[in-house]
Amino acid sequence: MTAAIRFKLSTMMFLEFFIWGAWFVTLGTYLLSNLETSATQVGVAFLTQSIGAIVAPFIIGLIADRFFPAQRILAILHLAGAALLWFASTAESFDNFYPIILVYMILYMPTLALVNSVSFRQMQDPSKEFPPIRVLGTLGWIVAGLTIGWLNWEQNGNLAMTFRMAAIASAILGVFSFTLPNTPPVKAGGSTSLGDIMGLEAIGLLKNRSYLTFFLASVAICIPLAFYYNFTNPFLNELGMESAAGKQSMGQMSELLFMLLMPFFFIRLGVKKMLAIGMFAWVLRYVLFAYGNADANYWMLIGGIVLHGICYDFFFVTGQIYTDRLAGDRFKSAAQGMITLATYGVGMLMGSLLSGMIVDNYALPAGGHAWQNIWLIPAGIAGVVLLLFLLLFKDKAIANQTSGAPEVPELQKRVV
Structure with a gap:
């Protein structure tokens, strides 16, 4: 891969996540303050991400993989997203705002897969x-948060x-995408089944x-995850x-x-301990939020934000590696599609609806x-998920796989 292509891909990834971070972090505060919505409506707005995640595989599977180059679709x-974000900034009520952001997320979520596709097709060794x-994407999210705080x-x-800043960045990326390396469809002229799109080939893993x-x-832990994404900024x-969005960017710094x-x-702890530590971090984060304040316990708020790196990396990244190892070469893509659909689709959808209703229930006259009552609820949910996980996750073969030993034939038989 040449330096010019590397620069283009890095710029693409930076803008991709700058756009998302520019408005998504402060969405809850914007709706509650500017449009004077209820917390339930905030949850409904955030679940557009889940709807987009559910629809995205169909756009990729039925269009991008078969008919048009990925960079052109991107x-x-x-x-189109740039226009929608700009219109969203002019909405005067939730009824006008919601359909705009719904259509936008249906268009945006497929781009997460498209930027990966464009990148991977230019690489000889993607693992290196x-x-x-990809780290430029996280940097883009951080810069967006720091910009909002600085201004x-x-x-x-x-x-x-924030929507107008994201709209400008989206327009820039839209034009810039035409200059990206050509990435033709991978299944041109072929057929794609519903099972392919939804990752059902990997159902045998279950x-x-x-x-x-x-x-x-993974599905259950996305319920408390929705509390964090939806209501941390309004809470802070x-x-x-001050500059809550900028402070929240420390979560992405921790993630890096x-x-x-x-x-x-990973080598020293293995899958089970990594996943368990990740889930325990969720419990600890929400307890810190429950008892933190802007005075003597300010450190608790910062600690809860910084724990994002452990919460996300130890659970979700470890889970992606675990899924990849169990699936084998034949089912790698299908397995990742299945777990993504289940978490960001089903899990986050349930969490968005539940979190909004709970926050509304604890509104003060x-x-x-x-907030203390509110945050203890996701802490309790994460605690129950952690306990059940520790009791039921007992696959002895995982230790061999995480240490680099050859895969266990019996495990492969059970999985595939």
Whole structure:
């Protein structure tokens, strides 16, 4: 891969996640403050991500993989997305805002797979070449949060500007995508079944009791995850934290650090301990939020944010590696598609609906919310998921696989 292509792919990845981070982090605060919505409506707005995640495989499987080059579809989706984000910034009510952001997320979520597809097709060794490029995406999210904090849009009530900033970045990426390396469809002229699109080829993995336990835990842990994504920014702003979006970017900084440390921990701890530590971090994060404040316990708020690296990397990244190893070469893509659909689709959808109703239930008559009661609920959910996981996840073959030993034939028989 030439330096020019590497630069283009890195720029693409930076803009891709800058766009998302530019408006998604502060969406809850914008809706509650600017459009004066209920928390339930905030949850409904956030579940557009889940709807987009469910629809995305169909767009990729039925269109991108068969008819058009990936970079052209990426360009068209981002140019359309730019217009939608700009219109979203002008919406004066939730009824006008919601259909715009719903259509936008249906168009945006497929681009997450498209940028990966464009990248992988240019690489000889993705395991070595992809991480340095993907890390630019996390950097883009961080820069978006720091920009919002630096411009004080949260304190000044100018969060509509976040959508316009994202719209400009989306337009730039849309035009820039036409210059990306040609990435022709991989199944031109072929057929794609519903099972291919939804990753149903990998359904046999669920016959493995330990993988079934992990799969269900992944769906369940996305319920407390939705609390974090949907209501952390409104919570921090309500408590009076300055530049909350900028402070939240420390979560992505933590994610970068622990991503680099993953190989060290993975070899020494193995899958079960890594997953368990990740889930325990969820419990700890929400307890810190429950008892934190902007005064003496300010450190608890920062600690809860910084734990994002352990929460995400130790559970989701470890889970992706675990899934990849069990699936084998034949079912790798299908297995990753299945777990993504289950977590960001089904799990986050349930979490978005539940979190909104709970936050509304703990709204105070004088204004604000009983946040301690609210945060202890996702802490409890994560604690129950962790306990059940520790009791039921007992696959002895995993130790051999995580240590680099040859795969166990009996495990392969049960899985495939």
